[in-house]
Amino acid sequence: MAEEESKWFSLGEAERLRVELEPVLIEAIGSRRKLGELDERLAKIAERIQRSGGLMVRYEETAKLRIERNNVEDQLREMLVRIHSTGCIVKDLEVGLLDFPARIDGEDVYFCWKLGEDRIRFYHRQSEGFAGRKPIDPRDADYHTPLQ
Numbered sequence: 408m409a410e411e412e413s414k415w416f417s418l419g420e421a422e423r424l425r426v427e428l429e430p431v432l433i434e435a436i437g438s439r440r441k442l443g444e445l446d447e448r449l450a451k452i453a454e455r456i457q458r459s460g461g462l463m464v465r466y467e468e469t470a471k472l473r474i475e476r477n478n479v480e481d482q483l484r485e486m487l488v489r490i491h492s493t494g495c496i497v498k499d500l501e502v503g504l505l506d507f508p509a510r511i512d513g514e515d516v517y518f519c520w521k522l523g524e525d526r527i528r529f530y531h532r533q534s535e536g537f538a539g540r541k542p543i544d545p546r547d548a549d550y551h552t553p554l555q
Contacts, residue, residue: 414494414508418543421495421507421518422527428490432503432522435486438479439500445476504537511544518543 416424449472456464490497490505496517498504503522510516511530519540520527529540 415510416494416507416518417509418518418527421509421520424493424495424507425505425520425527428493428495428505429522431486431489432497432505435483435490435497436500436503436522438483438486442476442479442483445472445479448472449476498537508533 449469452464452469452472487497487500494508496506496508498506498519505520506517507520507527508515509518509530515533516530517533518527519529519531519537521537528543530543531537531539531541
């Protein structure tokens with residue numbers, strides 16, 4: 408089976424998609440935080456069960472907590488699938504970092520955007536990370552090669 412080729416974005420395409428995905432990303436970040444809180448609460452319950460041999464545990468409350476946790480996890484997964492289905496890559500869900508595959512001067516790069524930035528202004532080589540970000544040269548802004 409042939410590997411599916413990545414979509415390459417022009418800066419304009421990436422920016423339009425960024426605007427569309429920003430609320431989804433914000434919601435995903437909130438869901439991830441909530442998932443962490445629920446996991447912490449469930450871990451405390453598990454510890455209490457282990458210490459008390461299962462006594463003094465509100466099973467109905469714990470079951471509701473587990474269901475809520477699973478629902479949040481499912482919602483988070485759906486949001487990430489939605490983002491990734493566009494060709495965009497979530498690089499860091501803690502800070503809200505998105506990468507958009509692009510080509511500049513024949514080199515595969517990522518247009519890079521972090522939640523809180525007003526627009527996409529940086530790129531980095533695919534072998535580099537956030538620390539390797541460089542300003543986008545306006546002459547390269549809409550350069551991309553269509554997929555064959």
